[in-house]
Structure formats: structure tokens, C-alpha cells
Amino acid sequence: MSKPRKDYEELKSVRFRRFIQGEREISTEVSMEEFQRQMDKEHEEDERLTYNYLNRPNVEMDPQADAKRFAEITGMKRFHKVYVFMAFVLCICIIGLLIYNVAYMPNYGSADAPTNNEVSEKYLEDGQADTGVVNMVTGMILQYRAFDTFGETHVLFIATCAVMILLFLKGKDEENAPHDPELDPEPDMILQTVARFLVPLVMIFGIYILLNGHLSPGGGFSGGAVMGAGLILYNAAFGFTKTGRFFNEKVYDILKVGSLALYAMIITYCLFTGANDIASIVPLGKVGAILSSGLILPINILVGVEVACTMYAFYALFRKGGF
């Protein structure tokens, strides 16, 4: 026999179909009173958002306007169905277009592909002599295309700043913020013991990747990410109070601004001397040694510090809204 309607409606397949069709999980036959109540609530919400700081008196409700809005919302539902369908069709079309496009692209990795031209040849042949690095990727991003990387580091910086605008609790907000006991959790034996072992290892590994960026795969971005992960692990195990003893807002500011300012100075020096054909006074050193490749090593360290700060700042801001 057929199932009761309620059971039928809770089937996954039905709910999936309704999701695809863009229907909401509310009954479509809303009584006018119920609708009115909903609208009142939304009105209040709107007033609060828009006019809160203006301290305007509440606007008188107009029953006619609500009836109009009722019609609007039922219309919206129909529109929404068409909308979801069209979005689906559009996605299929774009996927088809891109697959069609791939068929005409040069074969990946083939020797006569246009990407194997004089540019990559120059990077591979003269790279070591030009920049003094063994790992050519680092040489390319930090010397040949130094300006792009400088911009990319600022992308990370500005991303943290944007999150700060949104989530940073400062001044009045900070005092009003509810105290969350989760921020300084009860000591968790397993986590703390593991962290005591792991954090030093992770940090040392991060520093290794950072310092060896010009010799082996790695560099500022990856090393910084590993170090940031180490900081986050420490914080998760020991809480904000303990982390704050060595990594608080002041330290964060100094590290972040210091590294970016030094990076900017180095980049200015590199680009200015390069563009004006002034000989650089920084020696490239012996290829393969740890202290070699001129300014790439300091840049790698600065980028690493910036990336580690960014990683930790994201975690701290989303978790607590501060350091």
C-alpha cells in the first residue's frame, strides 16, 4: 500500500528533488494571518538593520502593501524554479564549452607545445648563473618575476586585514564579548602530549623548508604554511592564554609589518637597481651553499614569516576575534 504522505515527503529522494526544483521546506498554502505574522517579523528585522542608528519611529504597517508582497513572494517562487533550471543549463553549457576548448589545446607536455619557448629555456639554462639558486621555481618567482610575488604577498596581508574588519573585536565590542570557556579549554592530556612532541618537529620542519627554499623544493610560502600550522596546533592544545605569552597582538603586528616593510625595502632595492642598470652589491655566493643566491634567502624568510602570521591570524580571528 502507499505510504502516508508525511513519510513520503521525508524520503531523501523527494527532498533531493525538491531541493533541485528550488522549493522550500515550508508548506505552500500559507494562511494570510500566518503570512502577516511572518511579514511583521521581517519588517522588524529590516527596520532594525536599516534604521537602527537613525532612531526612527516604526513605520505604520499598511495591509495593502503586505497583500502585494504576498503576491510578490508566490511569484518569486515560480521565478526561482525557472532560475535554478536556467543556472543548471548555463553550467552545462560552460562545462561543454570548456571541454570543447580543451580538445583544441596543444597536448600537455608535448615537446613542440608553445609553452616550451625561449622563456622557459632561459629560466632553465641561465637561471643558476643569473640568480644563484638550485631550485629554479624559487629563482623564477623571487627574482625574475619578483614584482608578481611581492603583489601576491600583499594579497595574503590584505586578506587578513579584510577578515579583521569583519571579525576583530576591539574597544567596545571586546568588553561586551561573552566569555567563551572553549577558548581556554580544559587540559586535554592526549592532545597536549602529542602537541608537546609534534609542535617542535613541525616548527623545525617549517624552518627547514623555509631556509632551503633556494636549494630544494619549498620556500617562503610552503614553509610559512607549515609554521603557521604548528602555531595553530599549539594554540588548539594549550589555549589562547598560553599562546598569548609569546604570540600576542603586539608580536603579531611587529612580525607582520616588520617583515612586509623589510620585504618592500629589499624589493625596492632590487627593482630600482635592476631597472636603472646599477650593479647590485649583494654577492650571489657559491651555488648550492645555504648562504647563497643573494637576496632570495632573506626574501624567503620574510615571506615565510608573513605567511605563518596570516595562517595563525585567520585561525585566531575566526575562533576568538582577536589574539
Add this chain to the structure above:
Amino acid sequence: MDFIKNLAFFSILLPMVSGPVSSVLHGKTARRLSFTAVGLSGIFSGILLWYTLYTGEPFVYKMGRFAAPYGNEIRVGCLEALVALAFCLIMFLSLLGGLKFLKRDIQEEKQNLYFIMINLLLASLLALVYTNDLFTGYVFVEINTISACGLIMARGWGRNILAATKYMIMSLLGSGLVLISLSILYGITGHLLMSNLHESIVKIMEEGTYVEPLTVAVGLFAVGIAIKSALFPFHAWLPDAYGYSTCSSSAILSGLVSKGYIFLLIKFFYRVVGTDIIRATGVDDVLFAFGIAGMIFGSISAIQQTDISRMIAFSSVAQIGYIYMGFGLGVEMGMIASVFHILAHASGKSMLFVSANGLSEVSDGSRNYRDLRGSAYRHKWAGAGFLIGSLSMVGIPLLAGFTSKVYFAEAAMNAVPVKMIITLIALAISTILNAMYFIRMCITVFTPMNEQYKVEGFKGGLTYNLSMACFIVITFVLGMLSDPIFNWISQGLSQFS
């Protein structure tokens, strides 16, 4: 090499350095630093404009020891310098005009964060203008997107966060399409530098290999930029983003952010693909159709608004439509008219947003047009600015908007007959629609008010009045002394290819 050539690099670097430094300063110091950086970058751009006009030819500046195509480089011509100068100037005036609202709208502890966004936004705009390398362009498109998001949500209302989310989603979609397009282009040419790309693309067209990927790449790039600059069907994020953010943010977002992307698209058309190939792919026809649709529908949406900021925001959709319509005409003159309209619209729209905020300030903070009645008498400078800006947007002679409309009409005369007729009709309809909402709003704000609305002891503030006066002067200058600017633009565009 002349030392002056370094100034382009410095004008990008200066705001880029002062951004991070602002993050440890107090709001007030950060503000001063920011004003200094914007002002100095503007002065540098002005000197570069003089220099490029004096020498009569553009120059490339290699960023680092290694010449392109191995390293990065930027290119400075008179068009780039002119646009950079205009951007710096308008950003300075928008900040100056919105200073009072900034102090009110944004938490004091977070004001230095706001100025980080301003600094890096300027750096990214200048880099987009000067870059000669598509990938550098993409990096700065990212900075531009994030800082624009920061500007939208700086006010911290629920609606701002909603608007910023909308903007983020749409804008990242645009960035994604641009990035896919760049990877396809790199795959079929092996270059990222604009001049090398152009050589390879000409070769591709001659040999007939990889024509399909090239078409797809050009299409994706154009659509990506169109989404980011709110061309008509992709404008859903725009009214909220412009309408609810703080005064300076609205002015800067509407005036500059979308224009930076459009300028990158112009460079892509001229310096990367070449206008002949663009016309052969038919991308310009599509942009023409969307531009015309934007001109009409943007204005129709603007008529329906009761909120003054949202009205001005929807008018932006129409004006962006004009710019794309100029691209699509397929003649040199159309492009010149578009570039001129970029300048005219950037200054006009920023002025309108600043003045609208002034008007609503003296009307109890409301932005509904019923409450704005008579507000021009309460805040005379804002009223004057709004009147001049509106008339310019409608296209009254002597003002910037009129000149660009004349250029568009002239360009239409040179285009193919079908496009000519459509353009002229659309210009006429759009002008009438513009007049319908702008003149309505002007009449409302200039209708004498009753006594209870009077604001006791109100003063506009020196900075606000100063910025308004400068905006009015710029509108008149663009309207009446347009000939030299027209010549610089056409000289710059001819040096592009």
C-alpha cells in the same frame, strides 16, 4: 635613463608600502599617511603625463634586472598617465568629501584598517593601469577585489556584510574566468607579456592553429571583466554594494574600481589581441548588445528606486552600458568616447555619491526621496554638487556628460549603419530616462521645505565643501576643455597598438 621614468614604479610602490605601515598606526596618523600617499602618487602621475606628452612616445620600465619576457615590466604612455592621474585625483577628492562620514560610520579602532584598504586599492588600480604583463594584472585584480570587499563591509551593518558577500561571490566568479582565460592564452602562446602575446596571436591567426581556444579565451576574459565591472546582466551585486556602504566607499567603488577593470580590458583588446582580431571574433558585437541593454534597463531600474543612493547606483549600470557600447561600435572613435566616458563618469558618479550623502545627512539620515525634500537649501554645497552632477549625467551642454554623449554620437556616425541607428536611438531613449529620474530628484531636493526640517547650526565642513567645489570644477573642465584630453586619449590609443 631619465630619473623621471622611475616615478611610475614609485607611484605603485608608495601606496603599497604605506598600506602595511598603516596597520600599526592610529586612525588619525593612518589617514594622514593615506592622504599623502594618494596625493604623491597623483603628483607622480601628473609629472609622467607631462613627460610622455613632452617626449611624445611611451616607454617601458623593466621591473628588476631581467628584461621582458623573462621578467616583469610596466609601460607608461600618455593614456596610462592620464587615467592614473584621474584615478588618484578622484580618490583624493572622494576621501576628502567622505571624511566626516568616515569618522561617524566606522569604528575608531578600525579606521586604520579602512585606510589599508584604500592604500592597497590605489596601488592595485595604478598597477592595473600601468602593467604590461597580464599575470601582473591578475595579481592586482585579486588585491583589488579583496580591498573593494573591505571597503563595502567597513561600515559593519548587516546589509553591508550581505552586499560584500554578494560582491565577493560575483567578483570571484569574474576573477576565475579571467584566470582560466589567462591559462588558455598561456597554453597556446607560451607568453604572458602583452607585446609577446600579441605577436604570437597574430601568428596564430595567420597559421589557423588554436583559433578556437583563442576565441574562447577572449570571450572568457571579456565576460570575466564584464562581471567584475557590472555590465548589465551581471549587475546584481552593484546596488547593494554601492548603496549601503559609507560615503567614500561608494564614491570610490562606483568611480574607480569598475573603471580599473575596464581599462585592463581596453589594454587586452588593443595590446594583447588587437582590435582587428577582436572584431573578427565577434566579441565586440556581444558587448555592444549588452551595453545597449544596460543603458536602457539600468535607467529603468533607477526610475523605480525611492532610495537616492540606490538610484545613483542603478544609474551606474546604465553608464557602464555606455562604455561597453562604445567598445562594441567597432570604430576607433567609439573607443576614444568610451575612455572619455570613463573619466567623465568616474568624476560625475563620485560627486553624486558624495553629494547624496551630504543631502541625506541634513535630512535626519534618511535616504528616501520623500524625506529629502528641500534638503538642497539646508546643505547648499551638496545641493549644488547634486544639481551639477545630475545635469552632467543627463547630458546638458557645458558639462562632462554632454561631451561624452556627443563623442558617442560622432562615433556612431562612423560605425556600420545598423549599429549607428541602434546607438542613436538608444542614446536618445537613455537620455530621456536619465532625465526622468535625475530631474525628478533635483526637483525634489530643490522644493522648499517646511520649517520643522530645519537643522540648527549645521555646517557642511571645510573639507566637504572643498571636495565638492573641486568636483564641480572637474565636471566643467571635462565638459568645456575636452579637446586636449580628447587628443591625449587618441594619441595614447594609437600608441597602444
